[in-house]
Amino acid sequence: MEKRVRFAPSPTGAIHIGNIRTALFNYLFSRSEGAKLILRIEDTDLTRSSKDFEKLIFKELKWLGIEWDEGPDKPGQYGPYRQSERLPIYKKYAEQLINDGKAYRCYCTPEELEEDRKQSVAKGDIPKYSGRCRYLTKEQEEEFIRQGRKPSIRFIIPDDETIVFDDMIKGRIEIKSDTLGGDMIIVKSDGMPTYNFAVVIDDTLMKISHVIRGEDHIYNTPKQLLIYKALGFVPPTFAHAPLILGPDRTKLSKRHGNTYIGQYRELGYLPEAMFNFLSLLSWSPEDNVELMSKEEIIKKFDFNRIHSANPVFDVEKLNWMNEHYIQKSxxxxxxxxxxxxxxxxxxxxxxxxxxxxxxxxxxxxxxxxxxxxxxxxxxxxxxxxDEIDYDNQLKGEILKGDAKNVLLSFQKELEGADDISEDAIKTLLKTLQKKIGIKGKAFFMPIRFAITGQDHGPELIKVIPLLGKQKILNRLNKAMNLIS
Incomplete structure (x- = not known):
């Protein structure tokens, strides 16, 4: 059987670091296992989905170097690859579940559902749907329709059943059906399928063999497995990757700083650095080498080496990696x-x-x-x-003693210089040190501070030619006025 994985983002905003890491794991699995990677756009949230966000998904994936084999822009035999274009398919299977007595139309109002929730909480139970519409008579349905109520469709969650599945990362997982919130909506009143329903239909019809996603989906899995069973579908193999944490070991969020991949792209992080860094969040190669090219990572990638511990998004490590790749560029x-x-x-x-x-x-x-x-x-x-701001604390430390003599002497030499190339400035500074008898930090520090406002930085013989003669003379005048 052909191995097929998918990345299925929703175009409702910028891609979170956690989502892009999920895409990366799917990509690495596909390329290391000879599998196909499918890009599916889950755009059934009509109020939040947009084409601009969809374009951004394409942009970020391509920037990172993640290619897919089938998708909206690469049609295959299992399309369409946007959920909004698959509505008749979902309707067919929803009707099948109703006809088989495994789903029903629900006419509950938001107020009635809120009352159910309050009653559950008051009893100390997990909030769940009461099932009040499960056994409606034909007359009751007709009355609700006459009132203008638009029904959703609910899937019947069995009572007191244990759903068991083997996860490639987490191992054996068992979840009681009584913890799933009662009969769940699979088609909303606007006709749009919910996530847990659409994903089962899509993954089955697109012949997805392995579903690799974040561990925040673990409690969706038993709901989906019940739908697989009800429709007679064979479920895929599941793998739930651990969530990425911030430095304080809580779920990575905006309070930790930049959490969207595009924010790092815009700051000038290189895609090869981000690819390398993200691949090591929950995975490591057997040889524990950290700096690797995309090709090396694919060659070394073994899905069995993904561990279940939650990785920490370490910006300092990312900066170290990115600095390395900038140096190589x-x-x-x-x-x-x-x-x-x-x-x-x-x-x-x-x-x-x-x-x-x-x-x-x-x-x-x-x-x-x-x-x-x-x-x-x-x-x-x-x-x-044109002008720089001088740090007052540094000014007191540097512009003292022989500083004014150094700056005046340097100013005179520079005014008379026709050549301020790197070699000429090197000779000028060397000659000037001998001439005034001041060397080392006492000589170089006042000049550096006067023309750059800093006490460290690139070599002066490289800085001076690039700044230009007039700009340096202006700054020398300002620095000497500070001394006065």
Whole structure:
């Protein structure tokens, strides 16, 4: 039997890190097992689904390097691949369940359902549907229809039954039917199927052999297994991956910072770094190597090595990985990624060949220390602003003693210099140290602080030519005024 897995996101918002990790595990399973990966869009939430979010799903998956074999843009024999285009299919199977006495139409109002919930809570029970519409007479149904009530369709949950399944990650799982909330809605009053119903139909008809998803779906699985059984379908093999946690070991959420994959893409994290990082959340190769290419990860991936412990989303580790991949990248690639951030900061506008060449030299100064490309806005700010703000604490530590003599001497030498290339500045600084008899930190620190506002950074002989003579002279004047 052909192995087939699927990633089935809802286009109701940006893709969460947890969802993209699920997509990645499905992708790695498909490529390591010779299986097919299907992309299915679950867009039956009419009020929240949008084509823009669907396009974003495609964009994020492609950015990360996840390819699929069938989907809305790659038709196969089991389509359509959008749930909104499969409504007649769901209607057929809902009617089948009604005819078989395994489902029924429910005319309950929101107020009646809320009353059921309150009564359950008052008794100390799990909130569940009372089943009041399960045994309606024909006359009662006709009366509800006359009142204008639009029915939903509920699936009958059996009493006191234990649903058992073997999970590829969690092992054997047993769940009592009495904990599932009573007869569940499978088709809403607007005619749209609910998740637990549609997913069973889709996974069966699309011949999905393995369902790999987050462990937050574990309590959906017994509901789905009951529907598989009622329709005479053979269920797939299930695997529920552990949820990703924040640093405080609670479920990753907005309070932990960026939680959507697009936020990291926009900050200038590289897809190969994110692919590498996410693959190691709950999985590790046998050799425990951490830095791996996409091809190496696919080659080493073994689904049996996914563990059940909840991984922590460690931004520092992601930054370390991304820094590694930035270092390995060409300067042109990083400049191209940096340009939108520099434009956003208002530092640059149109980029011609001369500016691009200059930007390459500037970005090269910081490239090996970037955790993500957007940091270039702050790291290289000194090159784009006319004036810099001097830190008062540093000012007191650096602009003292011989500092004014150093700055005045450097100013005179620079004013008379026709050449401020890297080699020329190297010679100028070396000569000046001998001339005034001040060397080391006492010499270099005042100059660095005066022209950059910082007490550390790239080599001065590289910084000075890129800043330009006039900008440096202006800053020297300002720094000396501070001393005065």
């Amino acid at each position: 060409s300067i042109e690639r990083i400049v191209d990624l940096a340009i939108p951030h520099l434009k956003e900061a208002g530092y640059i506008d149109t980029v011609d060949d001369n500016l691009y060449k200059w930007l390459k030299d500037v970005v090269l100064l910081f490239k090996d220390g970037l955790h993500y490309v957007a940091e270039i806005k702050d790291n290289a700010k000194m090159f784009f602003v």
